[in-house]
Amino acid sequence: MRIRCGYEITYECPAPTPMLLMLNVRPERISDLETPDIILSDPPIDLTQYRDRFGNLCSRILAPQGRFALRSDFIVRDTGLPDPTFPEASQTPVDQLPDEVIVFLLGSRYCETQELSDIAWRLFADVPPGWARAQAIVAYAHERITFGYAHARPTKTATQAHEEQLGVCRDYAHLAITLCRCMNIPARYCTGYMGDIGIPVDGVMDFSAWMEVYLGGAWRTMDARHNKPRIGRVMMGIGRDATDVAMITNFGPATLIGFKVVADELL
Known part of the structure; x- marks a missing residue:
């Protein structure tokens, strides 16, 4: 492609x-x-x-x-394939994570892990760790927030998005990233191009935000805004949250x- x-x-x-x-x-x-x-x-x-x-x-x-x-x-050029899924990907114990991954467990400007920790453990403690838990978090963020460009605000945090239940792709990403980190799943913010390839046209084209989680010893793509594999992501930046990839x-x-x-x- x-x-x-x-x-x-x-x-x-x-x-x-x-x-x-x-x-x-x-x-x-x-x-x-x-x-x-x-x-x-x-x-x-x-x-x-x-x-x-x-x-x-x-x-x-x-x-x-x-x-x-x-x-x-x-x-x-792109493979033209949708995002791969890894249902068997396991969650690495915190004490065995690579040093460079640890930073993606910590709270950051838009991802306040302390504020959402109790909610995360109440919602996801009984979900098996690994891919199933990360997917449950993505599905929750997808359902929790209603998308709308009018709801965009550059200062909105994950906690605010959770409370307001309104946002854009960065808010879905921030919420899912924060909940993953609360459950000891390293997660990082991603931004880049992602067009309406393979789906009906979905509003005005903009840069897009999604996330990667560290499972099975590698970074795996997940997207709380769409909650399904997509085609044609072209990565521009990764970081702790939107602060790092403006x-x-x-x-x-x-x-x-x-x-x-x-x-x-x-x-």
Whole structure:
């Protein structure tokens, strides 16, 4: 399968504004690129890149005063297969987890494990550990939250999403991640492209959020927003929660005036 991905994001800046971008695909997907994943800007500016603590490819820019646009358009190859499932994947005891995985058991900015721990143990203590428990958590988050773009709020935490029962894909992910961590299942936040491939068109295209859980000695994809395997995920970033994988962070005033994302299968 070939997938065309890209975006056009436009800002109005009252003054030159430093920005941090996470708009490239993860290094693991670079070998799948059929055309280069390059960040272009209008007007053209200098850009420097580095990899953060989670291996994400980040870019630093100084956005100019006035109207400023970022865009990309590339083709990536994909297996075309839905997310694999691992019903037999076991849960690794905490004392046997790799050191680098432990951080994904801890509470974070949007995933307050202390606030939801009692609820998690009450709901899922009797579910067999491993894949069954993680899937039960995903199904609970899927049913608990009603999706709607009008419910998006950049400061909303997992606890707030649980109480309000309204949100967008990041809220489903934060809630499921938090409940998994409460039950000693390492879970990390993922973001990237995921188009409406293999399903009916599902609203306006945007970047998507999902999660990975550490089961059976490896990271496994799960998605509380959709609660079923999907086709054509193109990972851009992983982290503890949305704080670590913000697509654009501006260090000063900047008004978003245009936003378009594309993730379409090429026939």
